[in-house]
Amino acid sequence: MVALTPISRTEPAFYIPVVAAFGAFFGIFIGTGQGSLLLGVLGGAILTALAAYVLVKIIKNERAGRWLLTALFAVGGFALASIPGLLIGTFFGWFFGFLIFWLYEGRYRAKIPPYLTPSQVFWHFTFRTICGAIFVFLITPILVVMPLSFNAQDFFTFTPEMLRFDPAGYSLKHYRDFFTNDAWQDAMKNSLQIAPVATLLSVTFGTLAAIGLSQPHVPFRRAIMAILISPMIVPLIISAAGMYFFYSRIGLQGTYIGVVLAHAALGIPFVIITVTATLVGFDNSLTRAAANMGANPVTTFFRVQMPLILPGVISGGLFAFITSFDEVVVVLFVGSAGQKTLPWQMFIGLREQISPTILAVATILVGISICLLTVVEMLRRRSERMRGMSPS
Amino acid sequence: MNLTKTLMTSTALTLAAGMSFADGHMANELTIISWGGAYSNSQQKAYHAPYSAETGVKIINDESSAEAVSKLRAMNEAGNVTWDLVDVEAADAIRLCDEGLAIEIDADEMLAAGADGSSASDDFGDSLISDCFIPQIVFSTTVGYRTDMVGDTPPTSICAIFDTDAYPGKRALNKRPIGNVEWALLCDGVAKDEIYDVLATPEGQERALAKLDTIKSDVIWWSAGADTPQLLADGEIVMGSTYNGRLFSLIAEQNQPVGMLWDAQMLDFDGWIIPKGLPEDRLARVMDYVKFATDTQRLADQAAYISYGPARASSAPLVGKHAELGIDMAPHMPTDPANAQNVFVTNYEFWADYRDDMDAKFQAWLVK
Amino acid sequence: MALSALNSDSNFTNFDQADGETMSDAQTAQTASSAAAARIADAAHTGPMLAADGTPLKKSLNRALRVQKMRALALIAPLLIFVLVTFIAPIADMLFRSVENDIVSETLPRTTTMLSGWGEKGTDIPGEPVFEALYQDMFVAQEAKLHTRLGSRLNYELTGASSLFRKSGRKVQDMGEVYQDQFEDLDGFWKKGENWNSFMASDAWLAAMDGWKKANGPQPRFELRDGIAQTLPATADIYVKYADFIQNVDKANLSKKDPWALVYSSLYRDLSGENGLSSYTGPAAAELAAAATAASTFETVNYTDAFKKIDRDWHKLDIWQTIKVYSPKFTSGYFLNAIDMQKSVDGAEMRPENEQIYGLLFWRTMVMSLTITLSCILLGYPVAWILANLPARTANLLLILVLLPFWTSLLVRTSAWKVMLQQQGVINDTLVWLGIVATDDRLALINNSTGTVIAMTHILLPFMILPMYSVMQTIQPTYLRAAKSLGATNWTAFWRVYFPQSMPGIGAGSILVFILAIGYYITPAIVGGTEGTFISNRIAYHISSSLNWGLGAALGAILLAAVLLLYYAYDKIVGIDNVKLG
Structure with a gap:
């Protein structure tokens, strides 16, 4: 629901105080950093209020005004705290330029219902800010990991050189290490051999069982469900120890099959949950219709049912894959040298010799997954366009 | 158990087909378990590579030493021992020997005599702390400190750990009683040779924990060997206990502003054990390797890659220079006379008895 | 199989027609529909309703139902067997160890038999026949190198048993x-x-x-x-x-x-x-x-004295009491240990204060998991809400941000939090740079419960957001608008209309997060310091380090029971079908 709210320019009595309030808020930090809180608050408020007035009333040209402001802030930041200051200054310059015109032009109301009261509008944006903060919280570790992976030192530490943006503080040696070190390459290969097979197993069995479970009459449904979900709810250390003792006895400990079976078992609950959830909305008359028209059960499954529950199957498969790809406790017990996966190698790295190679690996994986997720999203949009649907 | 057995049998049958290629013990392979990191690397260069070059035996490294005790017991229970040789700490070797999971060794018969002509058992001397243990290295747990955080008076005594007035800041200690309680008693005024007698009494244990209690809020407890070096590099702690090899690499290889103490270093041994239950041919292969890898020259070679002392007396004169940095390694050995003025040798017999009890008390103290 | 189910449906429709044909001759004056109704009533009186093939309808329906059940079970069976074999059997096998205790009676068969006649509550140590039996058992055991294993086992209960057995094993050879x-x-x-x-x-x-x-x-x-x-x-x-x-x-x-x-x-x-x-x-x-x-003239051996010569501990009551208490094949000892109690001759009693740890750890694990769950709800709810209410395009992009942490290894995320939170870490450095905290007064964000809550909340947050999101997606925004147009304030509309509908999502997410949190141990151990020891840490310690597998299994069994109880409660209240991920 995109509300078409007519927008109009606002009065200086609105946008100047708001911009000044933001300025005062950010001024607090700069002020305390430079030793005087009050000066920071007042300076921030006055400076930004002035900027707002000048940009709107004197320069008037939005583009030129914003560039000018950004440049000014960048220079100011550089004067205060060299390169880091320059970056922060540039950011604030850009932000205030955006803020001033966003408020002045009234664009902030464009996408929200026209009937909202000012306090509701205020709440709307506060809420958005809170959510933004939580998203930042979610990706913080990744933001930390990425720069650290270029560390020239062998520790997880932001060195003074790095903070000064001195090129000497950065290096690609941990990436080189990952690509040239046999231990890492073997671990990567093992992970890539184990995770897909485990995923395939859990997806195949899991999907079948989920279809069975969503039939109208299943005896002992609750008990069966509980058993199938159990790998997710049993604490990992108990599963690991149990599998370890048991697999040793039947000769599966330390074998490829053992690790695959263990990981498949761990991934099953995710497949069951996602696929049964998709099947809740599945219209059974479709299969009947297919059968009526002479399709045999196998054809019905692959041509009718499967395409419809595919999103659930894929997302369950993704969860199962990640479970195997990021699992360290069980593989540590059930596996042996021949099945050393990436997480295991990372675990040894953290225990025996801290090296940012771990972070380099993590960065590479995040990079791959961003590409993957983006491609999936683009494909989805493309197929929507092809089918003539409006992007919802 | 009947259900379990039935299930087990059926599983075994179902998987029999897949098992055929899982049994990967080739005729000319050795599966050797070690700790990983720089230590495994030193073994690779000093023992494995020359041995493989000489005999053509392929060596498979498994970095599971941290889980070795439990894994060996499970393998033994299952009657399916897949490891050939395991690198463990002395305390674990005793445990494994007690559990009947390692074979007993006759040092003079199975190991090479010293290069100076001494018999193997004399050459290894005190390091043969268990019937099953084949020593490789002497290492010590000692204290490193940030040189830029201790002012003008760097610590010289182990008791600096307990002196929060002179050295304010966090300190890192191992998250287990072994080592810590001895240091605590030592710094509480107990004479060095009476420490284990005192520790054997409940009052002595209370006393050790009470001493540790004085610094409890300043301690970061580590459990992985890589923790303390990282904390020191971060400047997160002013001092912390760790293995001497880690401190050497921090100081000499990474050039961090860190100094180290040799005072009251806790000497400990690390070495091989051979799992019980190996078939004859594999056992013969392992014995051949062990004889090679623990001779005088090999043990001295290892010291070129990591600053742990060779467990043989005859190897000490042969210790040379660091393989990359080219510095003399002898002064960095825990056994070097200059460093070994005040050493503390762990009483393994005591800990075999008191480990369970003391650990329960220590953990209970820790979480309170 | 799908076809057979359909047949049973069509049987039912055939039945009406067939019945109609047979009866139609007899009745002429009534309309077809009312006639049919009467006929069916009639038929019910005269005999069982029949399906097309002549079998009674009830039977036919039952068969159809049975076929349907079988079909469902056949689909489930492969997975069920798979999970039973690869997962449930190992767990059962492991939990069995918490009561298994045959090592004492197997290693010392004669001694334990002889001890059955000994009054363990008295003040006398057992007599010569028991010592002789001990000699025989020890001799056999040390030949097989089993005596030290028993020593390790008994050392869990009585400090010193380990060396006592090791020492005695060596000397018992000379005794005879x-x-x-x-x-x-x-x-x-x-x-x-x-x-x-x-x-x-x-x-x-x-x-x-x-x-x-x-x-x-x-x-x-x-x-x-x-x-x-x-x-x-x-x-x-x-x-x-x-x-x-x-x-x-x-x-x-x-x-x-x-x-x-x-x-x-x-x-x-x-x-x-x-x-x-x-x-x-x-x-x-x-x-x-x-x-x-x-x-008759041989010099004899007094085994009682011989054992005393090996170690005076053999003449103390506690070693004999321990052997006697632990001689049965099954023991409750491990479970008692797991709840800070111990088995003694007088039955179960509390351990000394300075050894009580597990009760506290169970309690802490619960409290911390609850705190983590609550913070996940607090942080997850707004995110799920905004995801569900934004246009799908934007929501999908933001969803990537939620999923990304999933793709970063748990170990890496935990290490990253360490880098962030420590006293010389990113957050403290930033705060000091901004002048908000003084440099010698840095915040303690790690190695305490704060660190555990922050890191674990981050790690488990996606498990909260995804179920909430999928539930919120199904809530019609029109309800909220209707409420508002009927005069509800924003808050009332949310609290009385929206929130109750989102409850299943909260429930699903909470249970998932709570159960996962209870079992974590690597993260709390790395960022939690002494306050970050969860019960799972101790289980891992006993399994991989102390070799006290029985105690590890007992602790695991209790933890598992707690989790299953929660699962059961959850299944009753919300229903496990309502858990959705993505």
């Missing part, structure tokens, strides 16, 4: 040598193993052994001579054990081995006590008779 020497001094006959075999073993075995060489395959299994078990009961009993050990454990040639000292002491026991020698006429009868006469 007094008899061996005297027998051997008496007659050279007793020195040789083959002489012993000549009267202990059956003729058939002796004949088979005669021509046996190692190359011929396995050694013929030792057989006892007929009647010797009546003649020399104690000796025969020990000799069978000895022969079995030499043949099967040592894999040595029995005819070339000289017997254990224990065999001699058993023979002395037979000769000086009750035996059937008077009627014995087999091989070595003369030597045995001579020995029997000489035995």
Whole structure:
């Protein structure tokens, strides 16, 4: 629901105080950093209020005004705290330029219902800010990991050189290490051999069982469900120890099959949950219709049912894959040298010799997954366009 | 158990087909378990590579030493021992020997005599702390400190750990009683040779924990060997206990502003054990390797890659220079006379008895 | 199978038509529909309704239902078997260890039997017969190197048992040598193993052994001579054990081995006590008779004193009480340990204050998991809400941000939090740079519960957001608008209309997060310091380090019971079907 709210320019009595309030808020930090809180608050408020007035009333040209402001802030930041200051200054310059015109032009109301009261509008944006903060919280570790992976030192530490943006503080040696070190390459290969097979197993069995479970009459449904979900709810250390003792006895400990079976078992609950959830909305008359028209059960499954529950199957498969790809406790017990996966190698790295190679690996994986997720999203949009649907 | 057995049998049958290629013990392979990191690397260069070059035996490294005790017991229970040789700490070797999971060794018969002509058992001397243990290295747990955080008076005594007035800041200690309680008693005024007698009494244990209690809020407890070096590099702690090899690499290889103490270093041994239950041919292969890898020259070679002392007396004169940095390694050995003025040798017999009890008390103290 | 289910449906429709045809002749004046109704009522009176193929309808329907059930089960079966075998069986196997305790009675069979008559609540240590039994058991055990294993086991209950057994095992070999020497001094006959075999073993075995060489395959299994078990009961009993050990454990040639000292002491026991020698006429009868006469003058061993000489601890009550308390094949001891109690002669009692740890750890695990769950709800709810209410395009992009942490290894995320939170870490550095905190007054964000909550909340947040999001997606925004247009304030509309509908999502997410949090241990151990020890850490310690698997299993069983209870409650309240991920 995109509300078409007519927008109009606002009065200086609105946008100047708001911009000044933001300025005062950010001024607090700069002020305390430079030793005087009050000066920071007042300076921030006055400076930004002035900027707002000048940009709107004197320069008037939005583009030129914003560039000018950004440049000014960048220079100011550089004067205060060299390169880091320059970056922060540039950011604030850009932000205030955006803020001033966003408020002045009234664009902030464009996408929200026209009937909202000012306090509701205020709440709307506060809420958005809170959510933004939580998203930042979610990706913080990744933001930390990425720069650290270029560390020239062998520790997880932001060195003074790095903070000064001195090129000497950065290096690609941990990436080189990952690509040239046999231990890492073997671990990567093992992970890539184990995770897909485990995923395939859990997806195949899991999907079948989920279809069975969503039939109208299943005896002992609750008990069966509980058993199938159990790998997710049993604490990992108990599963690991149990599998370890048991697999040793039947000769599966330390074998490829053992690790695959263990990981498949761990991934099953995710497949069951996602696929049964998709099947809740599945219209059974479709299969009947297919059968009526002479399709045999196998054809019905692959041509009718499967395409419809595919999103659930894929997302369950993704969860199962990640479970195997990021699992360290069980593989540590059930596996042996021949099945050393990436997480295991990372675990040894953290225990025996801290090296940012771990972070380099993590960065590479995040990079791959961003590409993957983006491609999936683009494909989805493309197929929507092809089918003539409006992007919802 | 009947259900379990039935299930087990059926599983075994179902998987029999897949098992055929899982049994990967080739005729000319050795599966050797070690700790990983720089230590495994030193073994690779000093023992494995020359041995493989000489005999053509392929060596498979498994970095599971941290889980070795439990894994060996499970393998033994299952009657399916897949490891050939395991690198463990002395305390674990005793445990494994007690559990009947390692074979007993006759040092003079199975190991090479010293290069100076001494018999193997004399050459290894005190390091043969268990019937099953084949020593490789002497290492010590000692204290490193940030040189830029201790002012003008760097610590010289182990008791600096307990002196929060002179050295304010966090300190890192191992998250287990072994080592810590001895240091605590030592710094509480107990004479060095009476420490284990005192520790054997409940009052002595209370006393050790009470001493540790004085610094409890300043301690970061580590459990992985890589923790303390990282904390020191971060400047997160002013001092912390760790293995001497880690401190050497921090100081000499990474050039961090860190100094180290040799005072009251806790000497400990690390070495091989051979799992019980190996078939004859594999056992013969392992014995051949062990004889090679623990001779005088090999043990001295290892010291070129990591600053742990060779467990043989005859190897000490042969210790040379660091393989990359080219510095003399002898002064960095825990056994070097200059460093070994005040050493503390762990009483393994005591800990075999008191480990369970003391650990329960220590953990209970820790979480309170 | 799908077709058979459909058939049962069509059977039902056929039934109406068929019935109509048979009855139509008799009735003429009524409309078809009312007639049909009457006919069906009629049919019900006259007999069971029939399906098209003539079977009663009820039966036909039942069969259809059964087929449907079978079909469902057939689909589920492969996975069910898979999970049972690869997962449930291992767990059951593991939990069984929490009560299993046969090591004591297997290693010390005679001692534990003899001890059953000993009053463990008294103040006297057991008498000579028990010590003699202990000697025999220890002798056999140390040959098989099992005594130290038992020592380790008992050391969990009684500090010092480990070295006591190790020490005693070494010295117990010498204890019976007094008899061996005297027998051997008496007659050279007793020195040789083959002489012993000549009267202990059956003729058939002796004949088979005669021509046996190692190359011929396995050694013929030792057989006892007929009647010797009546003649020399104690000796025969020990000799069978000895022969079995030499043949099967040592894999040595029995005819070339000289017997254990224990065999001699058993023979002395037979000769000086009750035996059937008077009627014995087999091989070595003369030597045995001579020995029997000489035995009365033999120097004897007092086992009670001999054990005291090894270690005074054998004359203390507590080792005997411990052995007695732990002699049954199954024990509640591990479970008692897991709840800070211990098994003693007077039944279960609390452990000393300074050893109580598990109650506290269980409690802490619960409280921390709850805190983590609550913070996940607080942070997850707004995110899920905004995801569900933004246009799908934007929501999908933001969803990537939620999923990204999933793709970063748990270990890496935990390390990253360490880098962030420590005192010289990113957050503190930033705060100091901004002048918000003083440099010597940095915030303690790590190595305490704060660190655990922050890091674990981050790690588990996606598990909260995804179920909430999928539930919120199904909530119609029109309800909220309707509420508002009826005069509700924003808050009322949310609290009375939206929030109740989103409850299943909260429930699903909470249970998921809580259950996962309870079982984590790597993250709390890395960022939590002393406050970050969860019960799982101790389980891991007992499994991989202390080898006290029984205690580990007992702790695991309790933890598992707690989780299952939660799961059950959740299934009752929300229903497990309502858990959705993505």
